[in-house]
Amino acid sequence: MTYCVGMTLDKGLVLMSDTRTNSGVDNISVFRKMFHWSVPGERIISLMTAGNLATTQAVVSQVEERTKAPGERRPSILEAPTMFQVATAVGAMLRDVITSRQADNRDTGSNGPRFTASMILAGQIKGMEPRLFLIYPEGNFIEASFDTPFFQIGETKYGRPIILRAYDRAMSFEDAVKLLMVSFDSTLAANLSVGLPLDMMVIQRDNFEPLHQRRILNTDTYFRSISTSWSDALRSAFHSLPDYTFYQEKPSTEVE
């Protein structure tokens, strides 16, 4: 499994992903799931991936045109006029990789895995707004909006309640990073298929290269302090709530 979150803020975009891939529980590896390409001063495009690793690597290789010699690669996503067209192109690559793999599979009579994957695409092209998309295995996609300003892929449930509660479009990048660390920490605490290290990237509006990016290792002092203090803070938050007493309610709400 995987956990990735992309978030739009007034100030820009914040992305975080884990790096654990597993095939069963006894075959665990570290693979990067966050990628970016940029044309300084003109555009930055970032992609996070969840799902079948061969599928997502194939898509990333296609985006980078790795069939060509390094000097001849001109990724089309770096020339597309809008982020919408980038999303369309990446979506088409993703759908084509999945369907061709599934077709091969049917041809050999195998009833194997479905090779699906989904992706979060984030970025900005000069003169336009920062944009955030969730791309489905079918190749279609949705865009983040005022009402739904963040997307998660992979193991999304454990870390969702805190984002729903603490997200604020006007928050600082630092607070957004803190929020994502808390969300990842909750997920890591509950699910073995999501694991450190984490990758993190901050893209400031109208600044077409990463403002900040880091790999968060398990030795990271800040992440460890968040992890510890979040446990304590949650417990205090819990104890700060009004106490329950058994007979406060009117009899009308009692079960007969």
Place this chain on the structure above:
Amino acid sequence: MTYCVGMTLDKGLVLMSDTRTNSGVDNISVFRKMFHWSVPGERIISLMTAGNLATTQAVVSQVEERTKAPGERRPSILEAPTMFQVATAVGAMLRDVITSRQADNRDTGSNGPRFTASMILAGQIKGMEPRLFLIYPEGNFIEASFDTPFFQIGETKYGRPIILRAYDRAMSFEDAVKLLMVSFDSTLAANLSVGLPLDMMVIQRDNFEPLHQRRILNTDTYFRSISTSWSDALRSAFHSLPDYTFYQEKPSTEVE
């Protein structure tokens, strides 16, 4: 979907379940998922159910021997000498209902639903400890232990992090109810398939009837106050965490 939690404490057992059942998103009903049977002074047995409603109702009907006239019903679970035997009996009923339904389905050539369900069984028989079991669709089961003192069934992920953090075997019943309300509130906020009202029951050790039981409606003032203050408390907890700064880490942890 469903959300049910059963928790063992030093003082006894605390159970909570939602009541929403849905077939698709446009066919939503309220059904009780928490049941109990008791012999005052001798035993109390409680069951919570998740999964196919026809399956779980069939099992509960069998437990209650509803094929017989009311005066002739002597549920075997009220005569079993140990909670282990109660779990074995309920597990066998569950497995039999599921397999016979699946067999009928195959006979008619239907490729329909799998009719599975799982259950949490909790209770105490005089002279023995309170016990808590998770019963699988296959009819086998596991028992809560010191290391894993609570079980969840249904939509378990959203509400799990707070239980992992705030649970304490020595906590009071009141705190346990508060904790479960927070866990349910996080789940309700994120998932439409879990819904109010909630059912709640507290079973005190060596007290063979429910110490406290309630149906929590959406007008419940305590639940509403928890829901509101938990949002606020979470936000303050979040802001109480150490702040992130972009360049605190040593260069060695930077991504090149």
